[in-house]
Amino acid sequence: MKLCKSTGVVCGFIEQTWSLWQPKFKVCDSTGETILRIKGPGITCTFCQDVKFKVLTRDGNSEIGSITRKLSGLSELCNDINQYGISFPMDLDVKIKAVLLGACLLIVSSHLMQPFHPQLYDGARQPSTKPDEWMPGRPVPFNPPGLEYLTQIDQILVQQKVECCEVLTGCEMRNRYHIKNIMGQKIFNAIEDTTFCTRFCCGTIRPFNMKIIDSEGQEVMHLYRPLKCQDCCFPCCLQSMQVTASGIVCGYIKQTWSLCKPKFKVCDSSGETIFRIKGPFCIFSCCRDVKFKVLTRDGESEVGCITKQWSGLARELFTDADHFGISFPMDLDVKIKALLLGACFLIDFMYFEDPN
Secondary structure (H helix, E strand, C coil): CEEECCCCCEEEEEEEECCCCCCEEEEECCCCCEEEEEECCCCCCCCCCCEEEEEECCCCCCEEEEEEEECCHHHHHCCCCCEEEEECCCCCCHHHHHHHHHHHHHHHHHHHCCCCCHHHHCCCCCCCCCCCCECCCCCCCCCCCCCHHHHHCCEEEEEECCCHHHHHHCCCCCCEEEEECCCCCEEEEEEEECCHHHHHHHHHHCCEEEEEECCCCCEEEEEEECCCCCCCCCCCCCCEEEEEECCEEEEEEEECCCCCCCEEEEEECCCCEEEEEECCCCCCCCCCCEEEEEECCCCCCEEEEEEEECCCHHHHHHCCCCEEEEECCCCCCHHHHHHHHHHHHHHHHHHHCCCC
């Protein structure tokens, strides 16, 4: 990472150094000379304690400060808002202090937030000062109406809300999601439309209608998943989903049979395959993301991904509220972007909704 003042003066650089077990970084001045070193713990995912990255002298022998992720208590179950502390000597050069602030942001993005795609931090995008506000401004009238927001973005965050009643009682509640842009501004909300009987009897294979609404409460997308048994050993038991926008069929997500890896086809309204989605052999992981690749029709080139993000030990252990990231080309047809959003929900229900 390169740090510059608003006047264009280079303060310095933060460079990661190779290490098999522990996160390590060099803090360099504007000439590239190493000034300080940063060393993290072997395990950055912890429960009920802070995570400390030591700021060391150039030779790595003496600790002169730290970058610490503060434990936020039980609120970590309900949100992903974290607090960080940075300490350093009072008489340290202000440029190096600025570089340590940048190091904190780099550590957060690379080790404590688990970014879903490296493109997330490319370019000079400024974060929103109000991360939960709605994305402002609608462009010109668009067809299908409501999907015009998708023309402006190439990545989406899907964050499932924690249902406190579900955590306390174990009874499956209707899933609700916030759909946000890269700045953290809400684009849509998604609400599952099912009955308690359906959720209780059918579990994760339940049929559902998913309503996706905008800031004005208008339905802009509708997802429908029919009831089908889910068993990888039988090709006849394959999942599917229909995606519509304002009554217009955008296309379908169809599971393709595979004994070892999750595989899907992304089809347009005529049923023609546009993309393929391929998941990993093992979808159960600890302290890391699970990536589903979005591939071209022939399955040779990767054009995007749907990633289930690691959301912290407490949230993973006690809830089934997951966070996802979706990336795709900026110039992709909005109907196909809507299909990839629908594929994210289907993947969530099939592989990550089971609390066990």
